[in-house]
Structure formats: structure tokens, C-alpha cells
Amino acid sequence: MYEAMNKGRTAAMMWLLAWLLLLPALACAKGPAPANVVLVVGDSLSAAHNIPAASGWVNLLQQRVNQQIKPPPTIVNASISGETTAGALTRLPGLLSKHRPRVVVIELGGNDALRGLTPAQLRGNLEKMITASQAAGAKVVLLGIDVPPNYGPAYRDRLRKTYADLASQYKVPLLPFLLEGVALQPSLMQSDGLHPTAAAQLKVLDNVWPVLKPLL
Template sequence: MRFLLPWHWCLAILAALVVASNLAHAAVAPRILVLGDSLSAAYGLPQEAGWVALLQSRLKARKFPYQVVNASISGETTAGGRTRLPSLLAHYRPQVVILALGANDGLRGLDLEQTRGNLEAMIRAAKASGARLLLVGMKLPPNYGPAYTQRFHALYGSLARQHQLAFVPFLLEGLATRQDWFQADGLHPTAEAQPHILDTVWPVLEPLLR
């Protein structure tokens, strides 16, 4: 013999399940997705020493309820980021995306129109998802020639103006005069430099969090 619950009990149980589901959804902290390369992946350092990990600590200290997801990979190019971003957006549903890619394109001397196209595709995908976007620019060492290095750096500002983005012109601003802030390879910042990198990003990022 089957036991049937009274209809009003069924409604009460259903209502409780809906409330529980809403509470669980509300408990998920808004997310910041960082999509970068080795400069954001704490290359050569403990993960907790990198600027992205320091960002999480600063958010907590300043009562911003964001969870930082660091999807940065050493060696990543804009082509790789373009391939990975759609699934990252679908999985994490970030409120803010920090796009800090392109350095490896430049170091490999890749075609700048392809780099621009990849960055623009990621910008459009992030904006279409409803996320607020922060674009982080890069510069190349002078040995790549003035024409290429100038065009490389200029494409970031051009994209930021075209798409009206929050923009950090150079992730490593102020580090060039501090050779002691670089690891032995001369490319990757030391742990001592990471707070300075965060201080470069923070003034542009903070308004997107409010």
C-alpha cells in the first residue's frame, strides 16, 4: 500500500526545497577570473606569493566578497586563452574578468593582427557573458625592434578605447628600474615585486568591484 502525503505537506516541502536552493545559490561568492600567462601564474614562486593570490588577501582584508579564480598558465598565448575562455566563463560565471595575455605572442614575434583578433574575441566573449572586463597591457624588451614593440604595446590601448574597457597599460609598470625585482631569467618578477604589481592593477580594478 502506498502512502500519499497530504497536498499541503507536498507544497510545504517544495517551498522548503526552493528556499534551500536559493540560499545555496546566494552563498556562492561573486568571482574574479584572471586569465594570464606566467606573469600572473606566479612562475618560479610559491603560488601564495603571486600577485593574484595577494589580490585575494586584499579583497578579504577590505571586505570585498569576491573569490579569485586564477586561470593563468605559464607560456599561454592569446590563441590558447581564446580557446579556453568560453568554458571558463560557462563554468565559473565570473562577475569580473582580468585579461592579461599577449606577452608570449610578442616574445615569439607572432603576427600582431592575430594577437589583436584573439584579444578582441576574448573581450567580446567576456562582455557577452555579462562580466565586467579589465584589460592589462604589456610591453616588450627593446631588442625586438622599435616598430614591432611600439605596435605591440599600442594595440592594447586601441582595444581599450574601442571597447571602452577598464585598462592597465603595463602590468610591470615601474619594475624596469629594479633589476633586483627580477628572477635570474630577467623576465619574471620576484616575490618582492608582487605587491607592486598588485598596486598597479588595484586602482583600476577596485571601481569594477563596487
């Protein structure tokens, strides 16, 4: 009888040990918690095009969160000059896996418009980026863009509607136009008429801040 009891206790101990060894694997299967990271995925408007990197609005954002948010998140700027929604969509899975952001800021669409992509194509790519970010546990902020008047009112209206519809459908905060109060001020724009100067970057950040801050 004692031998049977010992065998029973041994089996129970082995089962308990196996369960304890399995717990870490089960925890990992749920995926790691998001890091305190804000990932900015944009184009030249966020990549400090033709100005010192330290002057760009994304770098200024890091300075602001250091002062106002405790603990401050780390701002990761994955913006590339010339980036399109298609290119960013290709890069996004790797960025999400590497940085595990709590917030993803998407600032794209200008180069799509310059290349003649339709708003429907733009919407499809942005939609996939939003859903992939949300599936990874991140909140999303959408920063809209506008195009020059020579594109025509119909195209501009469809472009604006694309951002508004996505923001409504996926319940993400939207800044309708990143360069509000900047784009029509020659003193704040570079000679190409497309990119803001270093002096304009604080205004750009001030546009973004009210939309982004509640998520931090």
C-alpha cells in the same frame, strides 16, 4: 450550464498551472546571474612562475579584497605559464561557463610576442576574448605588456597601440604595462629578466589595483 461553468473553471486552472510550471524554465532561459567571481586569465606573470603560489600577485589580490571589499569576490586564477592569446581563447568559453564571473582580467600577449606573432594576430585573439566575456555579462580589465628594446621601437609602439585601441573600442579599463616600476629594477626581477620575484608581487598588485577596484 453548471457543467459548462465547471469545464471553464477547470480549463482556466489547467492553463494557470501550466503557466506557473513554465515560469522557472523561462527564468533559466535568460541565464543565471554572474557570480561574485573575478576570473584572471593570464600567463606566467600571473601564474606565480618560479615563486611560491602564495606569493603571487593574484593570491595577494584575494587577500586584499578579503580586507577591503564586502562581500569579497572570489578570485579564480586561470593563468598558465607559457599561455598565449590563442590558447586562452580556446579555454575561455569553458571558464566563463564554469565560473560565471562578474569581472574578467585578461593578462596576455608576452608569449605571443616571444613567438613572433604580429600585433594584428594578438589583437584578433584579445578582441574575441573581450567580446565573449562581455557577452557573458562580465566586465573586462585589460592588462598590457611590453617587450625588450631589442624588438625595436616600431614593434613596441604597435603593441602598445593594440592594447590602447582595444580598451578604447570596447570601453574596458586598461593598465598599459603590468610590470611598470618593476621590469627595469634588477633587484625585482628573476635571473631570466622576464619574471618578477616574490618581493615584486606586491608592487605588481599595486599596479593592478587602481584599475580593477572600481569594478568590484
